[in-house]
Amino acid sequence: MRKFKVAVLKGDGIGPEIVDATLRVLDTVGEIFGVEFEYAEGLIGGVAIDETGDPLPDETLKLCKESDAVLLGAVGGPKWDDLPTDKRPEKGLLRIRKELDLYANLRPAKVWEPLIDSSPLKPEVVRGTDMLVVRELTSGIYYGEPRGIFNENGKRVGVNTMKYSEDEIRRVVRKAFEIALKRKKKLTSVDKANVLEVSGLWREVVEEESKNYPGVELEHLYVDNCAMQIVRRPSTFDVIVTGNIFGDILSDEAGVVVGSLGMLPSASVGDRYALYEPVHGSAPDIAGKGVANPIATILSAAMMLKYSFGMDEAAELVEKSIEETLKEGYRTPDIYSEGCKKVGTDEMTERIISNLRRLSS
Numbered sequence: 001m002r003k004f005k006v007a008v009l010k011g012d013g014i015g016p017e018i019v020d021a022t023l024r025v026l027d028t029v030g031e032i033f034g035v036e037f038e039y040a041e042g043l044i045g046g047v048a049i050d051e052t053g054d055p056l057p058d059e060t061l062k063l064c065k066e067s068d069a070v071l072l073g074a075v076g077g078p079k080w081d082d083l084p085t086d087k088r089p090e091k092g093l094l095r096i097r098k099e100l101d102l103y104a105n106l107r108p109a110k111v112w113e114p115l116i117d118s119s120p121l122k123p124e125v126v127r128g129t130d131m132l133v134v135r136e137l138t139s140g141i142y143y144g145e146p147r148g149i150f151n152e153n154g155k156r157v158g159v160n161t162m163k164y165s166e167d168e169i170r171r172v173v174r175k176a177f178e179i180a181l182k183r184k185k186k187l188t189s190v191d192k193a194n195v196l197e198v199s200g201l202w203r204e205v206v207e208e209e210s211k212n213y214p215g216v217e218l219e220h221l222y223v224d225n226c227a228m229q230i231v232r233r234p235s236t237f238d239v240i241v242t243g244n245i246f247g248d249i250l251s252d253e254a255g256v257v258v259g260s261l262g263m264l265p266s267a268s269v270g271d272r273y274a275l276y277e278p279v280h281g282s283a284p285d286i287a288g289k290g291v292a293n294p295i296a297t298i299l300s301a302a303m304m305l306k307y308s309f310g311m312d313e314a315a316e317l318v319e320k321s322i323e324e325t326l327k328e329g330y331r332t333p334d335i336y337s338e339g340c341k342k343v344g345t346d347e348m349t350e351r352i353i354s355n356l357r358r359l360s361s
């Protein structure tokens with residue numbers, strides 16, 4: 001039997017609940033497809049700070065490097081909000097991305113027809129939207145040097161640096177072209193080349209690479225214009241590729257356009273390692289109440305099946321089972337609307353699992 005080792009980092013807040021739900025779904029996928037998933041748990045975020053003083057203990061990093069893929073819940077919470085930037089749970093996230101060289105962050109935003117009314121946009125504008133933001137994740141202004149708060153002539157100045165080497169641009173752009181080839185063959189590259197030199201280089205490298213992908217239609221948009229077009233014509237986008245901070249912002253925008261944050265998965269991939277996590281945070285206000293929406297994490301696991309294990313068919317089956325469950329009217333409170341059946345984490349998970357079994361037989 002094929003066997004995959006998954007490092008499981010549940011993290012804080014609702015993290016443990018939604019990850020447990022997802023492991024039940026993965027086990028069912030394993031039964032259906034004759035594959036075994038082996039789980040090994042590691043600490044990250046606030047729980048890791050509490051137990052070891054470090055949001056990303058060495059042991060966790062080692063575990064991730066020994067595994068075939070990493071599944072992460074969420075990190076952070078009010079308990080750790082007053083710590084300095086360098087010691088916060090989020091630092092664990094930033095470090096694991098860097099240490100595993102997860103340079104491409106894939107954030108799909110698609111509209112689920114049964115939830116189309118939860119979009120803030122008119123249904124006719126948002127219908128059919130299915131885009132994927134490919135965000136550069138290990139460089140740019142998040143990591144550039146110099147950085148810090150310095151003293152200049154007796155006054156404080158805050159400094160961050162947006163820096164990209166051509167190799168850093170090229171590898172993420174290639175990834176985006178490859179993904180576009182398997183989708184609708186349309187790539188939008190987003191920059192601020194009318195103002196920033198770093199964006200000028202970004203655009204040059206994208207142009208160079210596009211010669212290797214003649215089958216992919218390429219457009220360039222400035223980030224401010226792109227932000228507008230995402231709300232004006234969301235359904236015309238396929239793959240968007242951009243740098244770290246623009247991708248951070250645009251992926252949130254794309255996410256809200258299609259409806260619920262509780263439905264958004266993500267994958268962070270490099271050449272060796274890959275990590276899968278929901279886009280939403282740890283939602284400490286509802287932690288432990290059994291009402292968290294597990295779907296974003298389950299969809300992240302579906303991305304793991306597709307991108308790390310080559311199990312495309314299994315990934316599609318998971319997505320279909322979720323679609324069916326939504327069609328049947330089951331909703332966790334965050335996506336509930338009048339006339340639907342309100343359920344908690346457990347029941348939502350059970351409904352998805354029973355659809356998995358039904359659709360596979």
Ligand code: IPM
Nearest residue numbers: 090091093094248249251279
């Ligand atoms: C994200 C988050 C993180 C980021 C924060 C929590 C460091 O906003 O994953 O989009 O900015 O990358």
Ligand code: MG
Nearest residue numbers: 247248249252
């Ligand atoms: Mg963000």
